[in-house]
């Protein structure tokens with residue numbers, strides 16, 4: 001049955017009168033006739049107001065690692081609800097969750113909680129600045145670390161002419177220009193450039209902020225040697241290595257990207273998968289740095305370590321640590337890649353998969369990108385056109401090619417079958433539309 005969005009569209013017309021763009025986050029607005037309003041999510045599927053049932057690979061940008069409404073986590077959350085709310089006091093469970101995080105991530109010697117990834121990274125940068133007594137930071141082109149001023153300088157690659165360096169712009173109006181000078185942009189996987197930046201700014205750098213698998217940029221992965229050099233440079237120049245694991249944490253491995261690469265951060269941040277969707281984030285790291293919290297560095301918030309989120313996190317992390325959930329997720333991701341690859345190869349469409357099978361970027365060029373600039377020369381317009389057809393076929397991926405496909409434990413055989421059938425239709429429809437060109441593997 002063709003997708004009917006009449007109820008969602010009618011709701012949009014009402015919502016837009018009260019909510020800017022009719023939604024609660026700019027990213028959720030997909031146009032007045034394509035914005036989706038959710039009725040509920042179960043497992044790996046989401047049902048909208050029109051009763052369209054989608055296989056979901058967005059998972060709320062990653063959090064639902066076990067699937068929506070996971071009964072094990074929800075039962076724990078209900079127990080958390082019985083605790084009674086927030087008290088501006090601590091509960092015992094914070095320690096249990098912190099101990100689990102330290103067990104899974106060795107660099108997480110001490111732990112503080114907050115509610116969103118943005119809050120955790122913002123606190124991490126502040127702590128790094130306080131610890132080093134410096135203000136500047138190194139940041140990678142294409143990275144996303146949340147919506148706070150320091151993280152809102154970026155290189156709008158879609159506007160880049162592919163000559164010289166891309167412009168650095170604020171991601172939003174309202175970001176003070178005075179915050180610009182603190183950020184030093186580098187390209188992923190260029191160790192020489194990184195060394196230059198460290199050398200030139202040694203007395204100003206507080207922090208290197210890095211997402212070794214870029215969860216908002218196709219899953220572009222740091223090469224192991226690059227991350228090793230980054231670690232060494234941070235040690236040499238007394239710079240805090242802040243590994244942002246908001247998307248990779250408790251997803252790409254039990255110990256996150258740090259376990260995959262065998263690299264330890266000074267500070268690291270987590271959110272998303274920690275609570276299977278209940279709002280919680282984590283700033284963790286080396287004791288010598290973390291002890292500055294409360295000894296000169298402010299950190300807190302009315303809702304930090306909410307009893308419901310803590311209970312959900314306790315159960316989610318227990319499952320991720322003690323069961324094969326992550327193996328199941330990676331295996332599904334690998335099979336999904338293989339199925340998509342077969343469809344694309346059969347049509348001679350050059351492509352590659354980027355990142356980790358649990359959060360795959362689909363890239364339309366034969367060689368995977370090493371940095372964000374490479375994305376510009378890929379055929380991302382094919383992806384963008386194809387994504388719209390996938391939505392019509394009830395497969396939810398982000399409309400923008402830079403967002404990876406997230407897998408959860410609840411993605412099963414039926415999801416795979418539905419996805420690959422829809423993928424084939426979407427690829428063919430996009431090819432037939434003739435409005436986009438794709439690189440062919442061979443003539």
Ligand SMILES: Cc1ncc(COP(=O)(O)O)c(C=O)c1O
Pocket residue numbers: 061115116117118119121144145146147211215216244245246247271
């Ligand atoms: C790597 C990374 N850091 C930080 C954030 C910000 O997290 P939040 O949206 O929870 O504020 C995100 C969000 O997607 C992220 O992917």
